[in-house]
Amino acid sequence: MDEKPTTRKGAGLCSLRYGLALIMHFSNFTMITQRVSLSIAIIAMVNSTQHQEPASMSSEGPLTDPLGNWSRNIKDFSTRAAVYQWSTETQGIIFSSISYGIILTLIPSGYLAGIFGAKQILGAGLLISSLLTLVTPLAADFGVILVIAIRTVQGMAQGMAWTGQFTIWAKWAPPLERSKLTSIAGSGSIGCVCCVLWFTVIYDDPMHHPCISVREKEHITSSLAQQSSSPRRSIPIKAMVRCLPLWAIFMGFFSHFWLCTIIITYLPTYISTVLHVNIRDSGVLSSLPFIAGASCTILGGQMADFLLSRNHLSLIRVRKLFSSLGLLLPSLCAVALPFVTSSYIATIVLLILIPGTSNLCDSGFIINTLDVAPRYASFLMGISRGFGLTAGIISSTTTGFLISQDSESGWRNVFFLSAAVNMFGLIFYLMFGQAEIQNWARERTLTRL
Template structure:
């Protein structure tokens, strides 16, 4: 659709058509598209090549033990890196990138960015060329090389945001930025598409060499074709220059402007945008890094098929990002939705839909096509966020766009950095548990058949029955007051006198009655727990180090003594009754905590549930006392 410019000449208003897609601002978006495609390929290629670089059959996790001798040639060196080391390697790129975002985002709003981006693209390409050698020398040097490459690409990502403050008209921001950012997804797709074939035919090191050479060419083109502002471009038309300048006339330059840090920290929109970017980059990193490994593990496909299928989500995400930009600008230009509603709508779709599709992967019976389809939908729908939170800062604070965008990408990179680490740690724990289960199963298979031993008519079951009755006794002593207090308290007198006996109302003295208020009754009923809670931790610790026979026997005797003293204590006053119940709680807490250590020595692993349930069921038999 043509775009019109409005030029005032006295009382006459001229409508002049402005170049649309065949314009220098779209040419700049396309140049950034290819720059982002190149650096994204350098970043993402490791997610697929690491499948070939790592020996999956050896889980010893030796830091850099080359298994290249197992291959017919040396085109594909293989290393025995554990899942934990792989997680560090995959996330090491973010360690460097995270350093650059805020300072570069701030400085890009104050100084020209042409040399910054061109030099950073060149350095990233050099580190890509050095990657195979660094991997051969050890994982430590490999991690350092990836971190420095991350630092270089962090400069590119943070600095390019300031370009659109000067080049993107208000009604075309979504379209232009989505075109430039979609290069990240196209780069990932092309790398996934071609890396599998390159690894099979030429070896995984060639992936890094080809991408490094391509990046050097992009750096040269950047220095030749890019200009800081429309007014500096020698070939841009006057119509397009005036259109851009008139559209951005309301913006104020951030140069010589102090950063309102306090206002930014108090701004809820800034926090909301930052958290949405964190969620996006956490998910995007997870999909990009572990999709090849997931496909290889779950679907058992070869390297070429893995490359094709791993690239498919990136292709769909690339298309989805461009379509989202077109839709956002269409809704804005036609005033179908407000700008705020558009940003919220696309952010919500970009964060909610991937969660739904990812959880659907857990459904049983998906099969090959169902798994691939859900992975594609999850990765593609994530790109709706590109015209949500990522652009929203340009709407609310264009003069500080570079700095704020650097902050939000920094926070987002924390997500992209920690998600591979978290998954690597989880996979390491899972592999350790699987190895332990396999070892235990192997030991059980090699054990001689078990001899027949006595069952219920045995001493261990006799001990279970003995503890059953011990628990019956102690729990009856605990719970009896819940019922007897109904007879002990005068329910018709609410004066709350501490211990005024009302036994004159009875014919005999077998049921002394006391005028205790509901508050006092509550303290009496809960006083048992005050003592029991003191005993649990120290007795639980000591019972594992010392014999429990005397502990349990003595505590049971003391609890019974305090039960005998309870009526006299009640007659002397509620305070003494409370003390008596607290001491009884300490005694019974000792019984309860110490008896657990008994089953460490007496319960066979295959009978622990049966024996423990017999003894503990005595606690539920206390109601028989009533």
């Protein structure tokens, strides 16, 4: 950008844009929870050590003890719990099916959100995903095919909800607050309650919000005055294909999602099989990396905007700094994991650091589309996440295959391969990443439809 963004503040933390970031935070937190809950539950669902009985026997005998012997009841319930004969490869397909669904709707939902507004699309996606989560346990009794189908449709709904967020931030986030606001919103990544809040208090842009203060409205509009706000009539596909800075962002997403998807989907399995932790403790331990990830996301956003507002680093240097930290640090942790399996504490620390440090990318290439092409941010975010989810599909399936061959060497190969993919994405981004608005993304006078 040729002109330096204004540093004038507008209502601070009590402003509507921070309230918007908070609601998006809970919405994203809900969707991430819906996505990873099966990863924890599947440990018990496929536990071959439990005694499996026919489904017709599950209703025999009372579920309550008149004498109050709850411990025996819990044990009896465990033995009656359904156990599904899903191989490691099948589990990999189940985990990756939600990514297939997200890919199907990323580009269409991003394009439609940019034209018609993101509020309705995001709210509908969150509601559908929440409802499908409720029926997933029932679907498992009807077979793995139905589970895969539901997870795919759930992914389509989440794709609708994920992509349109950047359409809203292109209109709500001042340039010097983009890292901060998007990191607050994405640090979680409630369902039906969030839908009520979303449809009630969220608006596509600040100009039409009935409760926004004049000061905050002026702050946002003056910060974005140098960017185009007119609706786009066409998408310069050819120019995008030839744009190396965009490919740098795409490769960053591909690398980032490769390792992150493995951690999201296979972390409970890794804790259970490698550390031999029971499912109750596995659920608790599996939550710690996500807490660290949320904390690092917010911290990274604050640091990035601080460096920009104080002119310590240029915008592109900030983007490349946080991209480097978010790809290099988790790679080092992943490479070290196979060598510390004998140490329970060291393994847990590394597992916590991987998603924590990975989320520093949120202030790097993940929001870089807002810098290089704010007019097409939502559409390009769909493309970017498409690359990332493709990596997630490949990594989930590959992980299931590798650990099915041999657990010890399989996990080692999984982490080594992930580190190599991260390094490829980092080198590519450092070489070709930019932060200036591209010529094809600037405002032009429209001569034809």
